[in-house]
Amino acid sequence: MAATEDESYMQSPKLNSEDRVDWVPLTLTLVEYPQGDWMGKMLAVASLLPLGIISGFVALILFRRDLHTISFFFGTTVNELLNLILKHTFCEARPMQRSGVYTEYGLPSSHSQFMWFFATYVLYFVFIRLHHMNNNTLLENVWKTAIITCTVSMAMIVTISRVYLQYHTWKQVLSGALVGFLFGSLWFALTYLIFTPMFPLIASWKVSEFLLLRDTTLIPNVLWFEYTNCRQEARARSRKLVSMKSQ
Template sequence: MDTVDINIPYLTQPINNEIEWTPFSLTFVEYPKGDTVGKLLALISLAPFGIGAGFVTLILFRRDLHTITFFLGTLVSEGLNYFLKHTIQEPRPMTRSSEYNEYGMPSSHAQFVWFFATYVIYFVFIRLHHLNNNTIIENVSKFLIISSSVLMAVIVCFSRIYLQYHTVSQVIFGSVVGMMFATFWFTLTYLVFTPLFPTIVSWKMSEFLLLRDTTLIPNVLWFEYTNTRQEVRARSRKLVSMKSQ
């Protein structure tokens, strides 16, 4: 029987062993094989990327200037983290030094989550002033927002130590930097940026991008709910009157 010589290019080409492959460490997370806790912590350590996706979604669908400013603060914080890492140049723990060329001081995950959690705390106590501040429902909602943010930050920091991506000092330093920068950024937003929002939303470009300022609205969710309900009722009455004619 005659044999057919099939030449498949990608199988016959020699493998180039000189190419150095580097993992994309932005989302590359490892955990000990068979360690259920480590696997769960590896998933939780991806929380900053979920928060970032949430920011992008809110900005696209709400176009609120305060949300945009908050998101810009996270980007500036990441830039600060990059600067500190390449200034201090402290390597990651020995178990990770051979795998990653990045520096470890301070932890970017710890800085990110504590920037987010600290900013949320300021936002709830200072910015999120509802019409009825003493109601049980609003007090419980504030407690849940703050406690969930802090709990998420604590678990993410623990995961970075447990998975040996950072030392304890690197995580603590990142957390402190995140809290301090969140305090600075919220103060800057509250005292400098917020008074400029009414002027910014009046620009033609802002009208084109549908940017809005909800600073003076005590409860944005309730405001949108009541306005939507009123609009639906008005349109329903109009539709009924048109059908009756």
């Protein structure tokens, strides 16, 4: 019976071209690497870093509601829109190894542009916005160096991965890095000089109060501020609870 079913399946008519469905890969998450190539596998995982950064942005916005973080995330969105415009302006194909699989254009590389926008903005933020770190103690210098090294290293690894995995040429990734650096510099300047002075006004709006949006620009160390305030509030409530039980 099984053999008969197999034969009938093999002899079944093929689907017409009109009935056939073409499947298109979602290139946002699909990353291929040579089988057995451990370096290619590591670089394939590294090329997913932009998704991790976006997830971090969403988590920070949902739980912190800080206007500067929202502005930074909005900048990454505009950066991606700029990349899309540039790709459809230059219309340069991907390398031959990928031209038959991925239909979107390759110049400039969106991964490279995203990572260098992010790295550039973080560099400016560390050197300019972190004004509370001006004591230049050993711990503070190590902390700054670690952030800068980590961010630039991630951008370089993602850039190299796109060439190693044959998704882009060096011209395409370097073009993306240049655009990301330039737009990251422009967006930080806009945020620092124009948007930041407007944050107190925006935070006072009714809609901002409803959404719990806040401006932490003038707080030197937000983590320490939140830690000390939470600790003081917890101690005050603990004393109040003990007082109520003793009555």
